[in-house]
Amino acid sequence: MYNVQFEPIGRKVTYSRPLTVLEAAQKAGVEILALCGGLGACGRCRVKVQGDGLSPLSDREKDVLSEDEITAGYRLACRALLGSDVIVYIPEMSRPREQRLQVTGREEPVTCCPSVRKFLLDLPAPTLEDTRADLARIGDALAADHGVSLADVDLGLLPAIGPVLREGGWRVTVSMYDGELIQVEPGDRTGCACGVAVDLGSTKIAAYLVDLKTGATIEARGMMNPQIAYGEDIMSRITTAVRHTDGARRLQEAVVEAIGRLIRSLCQDNGLCPSDVLEITLVGNTAMHHLLLGLPTRQLAGSPFVPAVARPLRIKARDLGLPAAPGAAVYCPPPIAGFVGSDHLAMVLASRLHRKAGTWLGIDIGTNTEISLKSGGRITAVSCASGPAFEGAAVCWGMKAAPGAIERVWIAPRSQEVQFSTIEGQPPVGICGSGILDCVAGMLGAGMLNGRGRIQTGARGVRTGADGLLELVLAEDAAGGAITVTQRDVERIQLAKGAIRSGIEVLMDAAGVDAPEIDGIILAGAFGTFIDPLSAVRIGMLPAVDVERIVQVGNAAGIGAKEVLVSDEQRRAAESLATSIQYLELTVYPRYSRFFAHALRF
């Protein structure tokens, strides 16, 4: 038995068997950044440990940590093995930062007609002449008074029905989903019907508490996906799920606990109970969807990347451990492919891409970028491995869209003078995705980059960096050090935009569409919302269309999740869309590599 105290948050825990600092933190619910999923690869999980009895420094730690750090007691959380009492200090750099979370989005009008509805029933009490079963009494009244057929009953609800009927003096409110009785409440509770729509992203979780009588959002709220502690990107998390005993279960528990917390706090702050939540709808990328539902993910980690399930699922909230009404379910629209999830489906639905006349692109930019092309009445989708550069990772001074991040950069074309703004106007501490995009676009416009992406010697603010390559100094950080965009960073952006553009080109090629025929581009998601579309066109990430034809719709996936919650019609439309969207596997497209090579150039 030994004690671990995590600082600065002051969490104390006791363990009996040897654990790495990272494992101990994960068990304790303390977040440590582990971009690589604890493989020792990223070196980002540095912690300062006070106390003896840790495992000796590993070779990997000797590689990654500086002499000063080692002297100061720094270790890699994923490598240092605990065995006796210690205090672990998690420095700022190893903690996930509070990030700007995009939860709102453009909403189209939807008629509120949810799949779950409440009915008020006044039942006759049983007598010796009328000994119908309690449930039969409900079924008969539903049919007679509301023309609704009771076809099924939530089995978990059965024990409660009799007592509630008697408590309510045979006046009860029942909640029905498609012929299934999912809740019985004493008295008239028809005024109280809500649901929760969830957009489960790899980075953030957005939840919408929705009034099912009106379809209005009562409150939207976002939080970081706590699975980040197990790996920044999808592949690291799948690795955790597949390689570690209990890894999948822990990832599932982490996200279930987080969604549960969101639902409880949303309800509490709006005078509702979780038992008022009659349904939860949830969209997400296929890996998040699979991890949440406890589906296997091994087959998502390697070619040909097939989903375990690609049909709509309705799972009882209690079976997942989510708080809701007794028989309430979590409805998950179907994924489209292994790397085109139900979040993309929801985005297509909410942005009305499928109803647009002409030729339209719908793009969700992220580590994986999903793109759908609507053309000639058909929709085709691809997934591009665009990498984490646009999310602020894998870039020297990159960071998430948190306070102090440089989010806008202007470079004067002639003078090459750099100007920037930061999130919340705080002193600059790094650069987020939209800032890097602006910067590269600005460098191109000012002739500081050539067509192959080489930083030009002699340009204003350009210097030789520690790696011997050129870099542009953007700003000074608080410690007086330079915040720079390096040659490597530019290459990362090149790869990312090349991946996205080649996906677009393949879609257009397959559909026989040329760039001038594009009527519009829909950009969804956090990055798609905050970027300057002009910069995206300038660096060639998007085809050269007029910027007024580029529509930034915000969190369309979340809005789509809300639409399938409040409208049974939209739910059926989503399911039908999922079967009609054609998935195109880029790697087997004949001219894909040529498109990619071409798309890399500025």
Add this chain to the structure above:
Amino acid sequence: MYNVQFEPIGRKVTYSRPLTVLEAAQKAGVEILALCGGLGACGRCRVKVQGDGLSPLSDREKDVLSEDEITAGYRLACRALLGSDVIVYIPEMSRPREQRLQVTGREEPVTCCPSVRKFLLDLPAPTLEDTRADLARIGDALAADHGVSLADVDLGLLPAIGPVLREGGWRVTVSMYDGELIQVEPGDRTGCACGVAVDLGSTKIAAYLVDLKTGATIEARGMMNPQIAYGEDIMSRITTAVRHTDGARRLQEAVVEAIGRLIRSLCQDNGLCPSDVLEITLVGNTAMHHLLLGLPTRQLAGSPFVPAVARPLRIKARDLGLPAAPGAAVYCPPPIAGFVGSDHLAMVLASRLHRKAGTWLGIDIGTNTEISLKSGGRITAVSCASGPAFEGAAVCWGMKAAPGAIERVWIAPRSQEVQFSTIEGQPPVGICGSGILDCVAGMLGAGMLNGRGRIQTGARGVRTGADGLLELVLAEDAAGGAITVTQRDVERIQLAKGAIRSGIEVLMDAAGVDAPEIDGIILAGAFGTFIDPLSAVRIGMLPAVDVERIVQVGNAAGIGAKEVLVSDEQRRAAESLATSIQYLELTVYPRYSRFFAHALRF
């Protein structure tokens, strides 16, 4: 913390909070007879306690226990409160005896076509050109190769599908229930498909392991219902469920554990695994059905005695905690009324009462006796509170049908000489139901009872008992004491047969049928199997029909449970029967009390 050691079985347990000896035994799974359900009423739960620190003798114990017993350390298990280390000896009289359990019954031919079927699939492996989801691959092959539509999938099965497909090299066996995928196994497992049918009685549980390919019973096995430790009859158990915190849960756990044990041992002894069990069907009286499924029973304890649910239910075996294939369900045919259970429905089905031409009675004799009359194409059912006399309880020397029970009695009509036989030929220790019935019939035939049921003075073997009333000495027990049938016993039999006969009379009256029109009587259940039908007619329990028209069919309820397991057609027939059988509430029938008063007479 204190320790309790139960003898003679040697079970040791430790508890922290005060418990009665009965509660401690129940928690430890040690059986103590508590006929009244622990209310202190029956005085049957005598135990001998060594050690101090028990609660002082209660008034009830002072009433019930003799001076000798008190001196020897006897207490009532339901009244003595534990607080320190003790040894509890449970004497023979306080332990449930091994009882003769009727599991077999007359079987009519049924075509084997179960609701659950297995299919062998050879699937194409995924490629970059064929990235269908794992589940879609199964659905497509089922449709193409077998014309079966995959409409649903057991959600608990989802995590296993992908790994099993790959383990089996894309050759898999799937089990389907009505469009729902409930199991996936690697390779060809079509040869291995079984199910279990359960007849859940208040006293005994009978289970049938059935081959779903042929419909043949592999093995039938019975055991005592362990809920007996919580109360002998249904009402005591409902009292336990309603009054005690956790009472319902403990009753449920006890019976689930017992059924689980039966299934595991049946499988193990026949070279099968519980995961080969593709479906479980279960019938029982409404209270047993409700207690097993965790349904409320309070409304069954008082007029108008309505069931919570009277529709067929299919509940995942895992949700009940029963061992079976991953997505296997427990199918429960519907109860007919609060005191006419699905066991009676199964009996009607298996005995083909519903298909008989003419006028037939079907009778299940027990503490509650259910009777159905088929007449003029309709079936009407009643429930009679016949009491426990026929099950050997509430009778002075009564006992269950265990070894040493007097089961047959002959009294010579002239000489009044008594002869008897016991179960397994062992020395007599008491009388079971069939023995008492024979005895009363014999006494009537020999003029030892008058028409009102009074034992006649001066009859051979008749003496005045300890209560000052007359009694007939049947035999001597091992200790040399007399085993008798008392005046009170005769009255109990009178009440029991009166209840049954008046139920029959009401049914005939309501249908406008006279006794001579009865074409036959079906007697089901353990008591109905072992009684001499002539005795039943002689005492007037049954109308005066020729004995060759009385058919004893054995455990027809169990056979019915088996039929709905192996035949989807019989399952649908049972569900249709349940809605067509008309329940008649005796207590509101206009002339019921007149019929009852008349039926009391011999």
